[in-house]
Amino acid sequence: MYMEKEKALKIIFWVSLAGVLFSGVLSYIEIFKGVCPIGACETTIFTLPSCIYGFVIYLAILVISTFGIKNK
Numbered sequence: 001m002y003m004e005k006e007k008a009l010k011i012i013f014w015v016s017l018a019g020v021l022f023s024g025v026l027s028y029i030e031i032f033k034g035v036c037p038i039g040a041c042e043t044t045i046f047t048l049p050s051c052i053y054g055f056v057i058y059l060a061i062l063v064i065s066t067f068g069i070k071n072k
Contacts, residue, residue: 005068006069009065009068009069010065010069012061012065013062013065013066013069016058016059016061016062016065017062019054019058019061019062020055020058020059020062023051023052023054023055023058024055026051026054026055027049027051027052027055030049030051031049031052
């Protein structure tokens with residue numbers, strides 16, 4: 001089955017937007033409030049919570065998909 005490029009980019013855009021919002025909320029709560037919103041957050045990579053890396057990756061995918069949609 002073949003999916004059009006623009007439709008695929010729109011799906012990627014919406015999924016990455018949801019990821020940015022979700023990981024952004026988790027990052028905000030963990031960093032600024034000092035509380036882990038999902039229980040035991042002992043996973044850190046280079047002294048930063050792992051949700052921050054998820055936020056950065058989802059943000060990069062969001063930006064790339066946005067450029068792809070605008071440039072058609």
